[in-house]
Amino acid sequence: MAIFRPGERHRYHNILSKKKGKRGVTAVLSLTAMVDMFTVLVIFLLQNYNTTGEILYMPKEVTLPKASSVKELKPAHVVTISNKEIVLDKDPVATFAEVQATGADDWNIPKLKEQLTAALAKSKADYEAKLQNRIKDAVDQTKGQNTEDANAWSKVTIQADKGIDYLTVKKVMFTVTEAGAGEINFAVTKNSNQSTSTQ
Amino acid sequence: MAHIEEGKSGGRQKNIELNLVPVIDLMSVLITFLLITAVWTQISMIQIGSSLYGKKSDTQPNPTPPPNADVVLKVDVKPVGYVLTVGKQVISLPMQGGQFDDAGLIAQLQRVKQIYPEKVDAILTMADELPYDQLIKTMDNCLTAGFSAISVATGAPQ
Numbered sequence: 001m002a003i004f005r006p007g008e009r010h011r012y013h014n015i016l017s018k019k020k021g022k023r024g025v026t027a028v029l030s031l032t033a034m035v036d037m038f039t040v041l042v043i044f045l046l047q048n049y050n051t052t053g054e055i056l057y058m059p060k061e062v063t064l065p066k067a068s069s070v071k072e073l074k075p076a077h078v079v080t081i082s083n084k085e086i087v088l089d090k091d092p093v094a095t096f097a098e099v100q101a102t103g104a105d106d107w108n109i110p111k112l113k114e115q116l117t118a119a120l121a122k123s124k125a126d127y128e129a130k131l132q133n134r135i136k137d138a139v140d141q142t143k144g145q146n147t148e149d150a151n152a153w154s155k156v157t158i159q160a161d162k163g164i165d166y167l168t169v170k171k172v173m174f175t176v177t178e179a180g181a182g183e184i185n186f187a188v189t190k191n192s193n194q195s196t197s198t199q
Numbered sequence: 200m201a202h203i204e205e206g207k208s209g210g211r212q213k214n215i216e217l218n219l220v221p222v223i224d225l226m227s228v229l230i231t232f233l234l235i236t237a238v239w240t241q242i243s244m245i246q247i248g249s250s251l252y253g254k255k256s257d258t259q260p261n262p263t264p265p266p267n268a269d270v271v272l273k274v275d276v277k278p279v280g281y282v283l284t285v286g287k288q289v290i291s292l293p294m295q296g297g298q299f300d301d302a303g304l305i306a307q308l309q310r311v312k313q314i315y316p317e318k319v320d321a322i323l324t325m326a327d328e329l330p331y332d333q334l335i336k337t338m339d340n341c342l343t344a345g346f347s348a349i350s351v352a353t354g355a356p357q
Contacts, residue, residue: 031219032219034223035219035222035223035226038223038226038227038230039226041226042230042233045234046233048237049236049237056242058242064242065331065335065336066335067245067336067338067342068343069339069342069343070243070244071243071244071245071246072243072244073242073243073244074244081331107353157244160331162330162331162332163330163331163332164331165327165329166325166326166327166328166329166331167327167328169331169334170327173353174353183246183247184247185244185247186244186246186335186338187243188242188243188244188335189241189243190241190242
């Protein structure tokens with residue numbers, strides 16, 4: 001290929017122009033295929049776009065363990081256990097060192113128990129207030145959409161780092177149960193290389 | 200290019216060009232937004248079975264005992280390995296090359312499931328010093344074998 005001196009070039013320079021005497025060919029890009037691809041991509045992404053699911057706040061220091069036999073995460077009060085602190089719904093209730101400092105016999109975490117009891121009482125009041133709407137309940141029952149769990153307000157999700165010692169997790173579980181929680185769930189990352197069991 | 204050709208009506212053909220550039224712009228913005236807001240990590244949950252051995256409360260009804268509840272199925276997770284208790288039978292599953300013998304535990308649990316097909320409950324105990332990850336792995340093994348009502352006992356393994 002010929003080497004040209006660098007610098008400005010006129011738009012009708014001999015590098016860019018066709019051979020003289022022949023008409024220039026106008027290249028037309030077919031954009032239809034690209035629009036089709038974009039449409040398919042948009043539809044796929046919109047289907048995957050989950051606006052109803054609760055976004056679980058994950059601190060950087062928490063690495064969830066992996067499991068294959070899992071269920072779908074449901075909204076609940078979240079207790080996060082990291083190697084720095086214990087957090088209830090983004091609100092720190094105790095430091096990790098404080099919990100470890102308590103003896104193996106004293107499993108109660110007072111501030112966690114106090115705040116979780118209040119949060120559960122509020123959830124229960126909200127649930128009972130919702131029950132007052134009998135018209136909506138009747139409509140839902142007629143439609144067969146009344147799938148709401150009666151004990152949904154009492155559920156608590158524990159989101160702990162996989163390296164935390166079991167004694168600390170046990171202390172949190174004990175306190176959560178003492179605060180009046182009905183069901184404890186552990187947040188995990190879904191292990192994709194194994195089949196998910198349907199229970 | 201996207202265009203509409205009209206039939207020969209009055210001699211000259213009309214070529215109406217559709218301007219697809221704004222459509223592509225809109226699509227690009229939409230795709231970018233959706234890709235940025237997409238959730239890539241699927242967070243799920245593992246459920247502890249009904250609190251049959253837990254604290255009783257006034258609001259919740261007493262849970263009915265699951266079938267074959269008289270046959271105790273207990274998995275002890277110790278620093279040296281798994282110990283499986285089925286009724287009066289005790290099966291030790293020591294560590295294999297520094298790792299817990301998960302395959303052996305699943306095989307033993309599946310054998311128990313074949314003997315007691317209706318049984319769904321299991322009790323789990325774990326040593327305090329072991330990591331939380333091991334608890335989830337053991338619970339996952341129990342769920343894989345078909346024991347869905349897992350209770351976590353607070354006492355240390357015997």
